[in-house]
Amino acid sequence: MAISVEHLKRVFVDFVAVDDLSFEVGPGEIVGLIGPNGAGKTTTLRSLAGILRPTSGRVRIDGHDLLDDPLEAKRRLAFMPDEPHLFEYLTVDEHLRLIARLYGVADFERRARALVEELELVGRERSLPGELSRGMRQKVVIACGLVRDASVLLFDEPLTGLDPIGIRRMRETILARGRGGAAIMVSSHLLHLVEEICTRVIIMDRGRKIADGSVAELASRADLAAAGSSLEQIFLRVTGRDPVLPEPRSPC
Amino acid sequence: MLSPSLYIIVCTARNRLRVRLRRLREPRYLIGAVAGAAYLYFSFLGRMWGERAGSARRGRRTPTPDTVLLILRTAGAGVAGVALLVMATLGWLLPVRSGLLDFTEAETQFLFPAPLLRRDLLIHRLMRSQLGLLFAAIVPAIAFPSDSVASRARFALSMWLLLVTSKVYFAGVTLARARLASSGAGARRIAWLPIGLFVAALMIVGNAVGREFLHRAPTTFSEGVTRLGGVGMHGLPGMVLWPFAALARPLFAVWPGGYLAALAGSLTVLGVTTAWMLRSDEAFQDAMAEAAERRAAKTEAQRTPTPRARTTGWTLRPSGRPEGAFLWKNAMQMLRATSGATLVRYLAPLIILGTVISSLMMSASQARGRAAAFCMMALAAAAFAVLLGPQVVRTDLRADLGHLELLKTWPVKASAVIRGEMLWPVCVVTLVGWLAIVCATIFSAAAFPEVTLAWRLSISSAAALLAPALVSAQYAVHNVTAVLFPAWVPLGDQRPRGLDAMGQRLILFGGVLVSLVVMILPGAVAGAIVGIAFRRFIGAAALIPAAAVCGAIVLIEVLMAVEAIAPAYERMDLVSVERGG
Numbered sequence: 044m045a046i047s048v049e050h051l052k053r054v055f056v057d058f059v060a061v062d063d064l065s066f067e068v069g070p071g072e073i074v075g076l077i078g079p080n081g082a083g084k085t086t087t088l089r090s091l092a093g094i095l096r097p098t099s100g101r102v103r104i105d106g107h108d109l110l111d112d113p114l115e116a117k118r119r120l121a122f123m124p125d126e127p128h129l130f131e132y133l134t135v136d137e138h139l140r141l142i143a144r145l146y147g148v149a150d151f152e153r154r155a156r157a158l159v160e161e162l163e164l165v166g167r168e169r170s171l172p173g174e175l176s177r178g179m180r181q182k183v184v185i186a187c188g189l190v191r192d193a194s195v196l197l198f199d200e201p202l203t204g205l206d207p208i209g210i211r212r213m214r215e216t217i218l219a220r221g222r223g224g225a226a227i228m229v230s231s232h233l234l235h236l237v238e239e240i241c242t243r244v245i246i247m248d249r250g251r252k253i254a255d256g257s258v259a260e261l262a263s264r265a266d267l268a269a270a271g272s273s274l275e276q277i278f279l280r281v282t283g284r285d286p287v288l289p290e291p292r293s294p295c
Numbered sequence: 296m297l298s299p300s301l302y303i304i305v306c307t308a309r310n311r312l313r314v315r316l317r318r319l320r321e322p323r324y325l326i327g328a329v330a331g332a333a334y335l336y337f338s339f340l341g342r343m344w345g346e347r348a349g350s351a352r353r354g355r356r357t358p359t360p361d362t363v364l365l366i367l368r369t370a371g372a373g374v375a376g377v378a379l380l381v382m383a384t385l386g387w388l389l390p391v392r393s394g395l396l397d398f399t400e401a402e403t404q405f406l407f408p409a410p411l412l413r414r415d416l417l418i419h420r421l422m423r424s425q426l427g428l429l430f431a432a433i434v435p436a437i438a439f440p441s442d443s444v445a446s447r448a449r450f451a452l453s454m455w456l457l458l459v460t461s462k463v464y465f466a467g468v469t470l471a472r473a474r475l476a477s478s479g480a481g482a483r484r485i486a487w488l489p490i491g492l493f494v495a496a497l498m499i500v501g502n503a504v505g506r507e508f509l510h511r512a513p514t515t516f517s518e519g520v521t522r523l524g525g526v527g528m529h530g531l532p533g534m535v536l537w538p539f540a541a542l543a544r545p546l547f548a549v550w551p552g553g554y555l556a557a558l559a560g561s562l563t564v565l566g567v568t569t570a571w572m573l574r575s576d577e578a579f580q581d582a583m584a585e586a587a588e589r590r591a592a593k594t595e596a597q598r599t600p601t602p603r604a605r606t607t608g609w610t611l612r613p614s615g616r617p618e619g620a621f622l623w624k625n626a627m628q629m630l631r632a633t634s635g636a637t638l639v640r641y642l643a644p645l646i647i648l649g650t651v652i653s654s655l656m657m658s659a660s661q662a663r664g665r666a667a668a669f670c671m672m673a674l675a676a677a678a679f680a681v682l683l684g685p686q687v688v689r690t691d692l693r694a695d696l697g698h699l700e701l702l703k704t705w706p707v708k709a710s711a712v713i714r715g716e717m718l719w720p721v722c723v724v725t726l727v728g729w730l731a732i733v734c735a736t737i738f739s740a741a742a743f744p745e746v747t748l749a750w751r752l753s754i755s756s757a758a759a760l761l762a763p764a765l766v767s768a769q770y771a772v773h774n775v776t777a778v779l780f781p782a783w784v785p786l787g788d789q790r791p792r793g794l795d796a797m798g799q800r801l802i803l804f805g806g807v808l809v810s811l812v813v814m815i816l817p818g819a820v821a822g823a824i825v826g827i828a829f830r831r832f833i834g835a836a837a838l839i840p841a842a843a844v845c846g847a848i849v850l851i852e853v854l855m856a857v858e859a860i861a862p863a864y865e866r867m868d869l870v871s872v873e874r875g876g
Contacts, residue, residue, distance in 0.1 A: 094703045096868050117706040128701050132631035140611045144620045145705050
């Protein structure tokens with residue numbers, strides 16, 4: 044499995060952000076991570092990216108344990124955060140160069156050129172982050188993640204700040220990487236997008252996984268059959284926020 | 296508007312206090328708070344109570360007013376009045392703007408669309424500024440030499456009146472100045488009237504001061520102060536200076552009669568100034584438009600780096616050690632962030648400090664001449680660069696803690712990250728130190744004629760060998776501290792506030808000094824042994840192997856410290872970094 048998470052738990056002082064989370068993502072799978080605000084999606088992705096240290100549990104990336112073998116694990120993953128953190132005084136091109144050097148990307152020039160075109164950053168290569176709009180900065184972060192051949196891609200709200208054309212292109216980019224064999228996790232509140240591009244969905248609430256499966260599998264579940272067939276209806280039902288049918292949540 | 300304003304102030308203060316108290320549950324803040332409280336106690340309160348206890352032991356004798364106190368009581372208000380008049384006039388002539396009109400983003404968003412009068416908004420800002428002004432008044436009152444709490448309280452009240460009147464006055468000036476270029480001739484005349492009045496007042500007082508001092512210069516400082524204070528006692532200058540002297544008079548008046556009368560005068564001036572400022576509220580929109588432009592320009596200036604910093608001609612090679620990538624990254628940041636204004640900001644105090652230190656050194660060694668002066672300045676610069684450079688140039692992990700989210704995802708060994716972060720600033724500070732040492736060596740013959748060439752060259756070479764080791768050791772201590780106590784290191788330009796933050800800074804400063812001494816001690820001992828052993832054979836040149844041994848040992852310690860701290864970097868968590876105070 045490209046991503047393997049076992050009993051992941053993350054506690055902030057006295058608040059349990061992620062609790063006993065386990066799942067696996069295989070190569071070529073695109074998994075949508077959804078849930079209400081504060082469900083623990085970003086904490087989960089940050090723990091998978093090695094930014095946050097799990098309080099307990101294990102995370103393996105392509106078989107490499109993130110705690111025991113962090114360099115090999117990190118070499119294989121790319122994390123695209125929701126908030127674009129860039130170095131204020133490095134240009135777009137220099138950001139890509141820096142990443143290429145750190146990850147040892149062999150054919151950097153070709154890859155960088157292709158990515159700049161794919162993400163519509165042409166003409167902005169020599170711009171500093173301060174000279175770019177939020178959407179453009181988001182694209183730079185994504186370009187930095189895609190400039191290398193990562194086998195695991197983690198997207199946290201990848202569409203924030205993008206215009207409709209950007210959203211469409213991003214959707215194609217994610218699908219293309221998935222077809223190329225990358226294991227992808229996408230956290231988003233845009234349920235129609237998740238439904239459209241993801242092969243599987245994990246629904247979280249209050250730090251716990253409350254549903255896991257393809258949209259069709261979830262819709263066919265006995266306790267969710269009455270909710271409807273759309274992801275939005277399933278989401279509302281499974282998180283107990285369905286205004287029409289207020290029934291207690293059931294375990295996945 | 297009073298009650299919403301009070302609500303905002305009270306809620307903000309209460310919640311801020313709650314947050315500060317709640318974070319005391321964490322040891323790092325509790326320890327900081329204890330250290331900060333101890334510092335405050337021993338610096339101010341302990342001294343104040345000590346003075347009171349001493350006074351009580353002396354049988355509550357009224358301290359005999361010394362000459363200075365007597366002069367201040369008789370001439371203080373007059374001198375302060377002249378100073379306030381000059382400042383008040385400069386307020387019109389110089390482009391100084393009042394912070395009272397700098398509404399926060401939240402205030403703009405919530406209060407401007409609300410059904411409120413312009414003067415309500417001004418009153419709100421005035422009320423919000425009171426906590427800061429009270430603090431600013433209490434601090435000098437604590438330091439004020441007195442043997443009773445009541446006299447300190449009176450001093451604080453007087454100081455607060457002075458500060459709040461100044462705040463209101465400068466807000467009024469800012470409002471009125473927005474109308475100086477008004478399209479209506481009548482409005483323009485009214486706007487220019489105060490400037491004319493102030494210039495006339497300054498001329499009247501200036502003329503009186505000139506007449507007082509030109510025909511007979513003062514022989515002593517106290518005589519000068521007394522005569523300057525006497526200028527505003529009578530006649531036209533006295534009338535002109537009255538509001539300014541009245542404002543300062545409570546600071547110097549004797550309790551109770553004199554003080555209460557002075558307080559009434561000061562309150563009258565405050566009342567009149569506030570009424571004038573609130574009447575100027577018609578210019579509020581103009582002033583706010585100007586303030587908004589200023590804020591936008593400031594934001595733009597922060598957002599957009601200087602255009603000339605675009606190209607550096609240094610491209611990162613696609614392969615190589617990760618430390619090289621960090622060195623390049625930090626170099627880019629420094630080269631692009633350094634503008635002319637930044638250089639002036641840092642160089643001006645350095646030049647002043649260098650001049651002072653070199654003057655003292657020249658005075659001590661009785662050196663004369665330009666070459667000697669240059670040598671002393673270079674020596675001061677070298678000492679400053681090597682000993683204080685790492686405090687000033689922070690383009691290392693301390694500056695990059697804000698990017699920890701990014702750094703932690705990179706497949707780079709922790710020790711390589713720390714080494715790489717340190718490399719560029721170490722190179723820059725060492726180069727500056729070396730340059731200064733070379734300059735000092737070239738001109739050393741003029742400054743130290745009694746020292747032989749062999750000794751001068753040996754000392755210079757030893758200093759050059761020690762410089763990188765000393766600089767690296769300091770950077771190692773600072774970066775290790777940043778890894779071990781990331782929450783104690785301020786990110787970017789932010790400056791955490793509060794007693795606990797102050798205590799943290801004190802502890803850090805002490806800790807860094809102790810760590811440095813511990814780090815340098817083994818090298819210094821080994822270097823001293825080598826120096827003594829070689830001195831019999833090679834004389835002054837023994838300093839060179841001694842410095843080389845000392846430097847090498849310190850550098851090895853630096854590398855070991857970085858390796859030792861690597862696991863702590865791996866364990867370092869994003870939430871451990873302070874995100875505002």
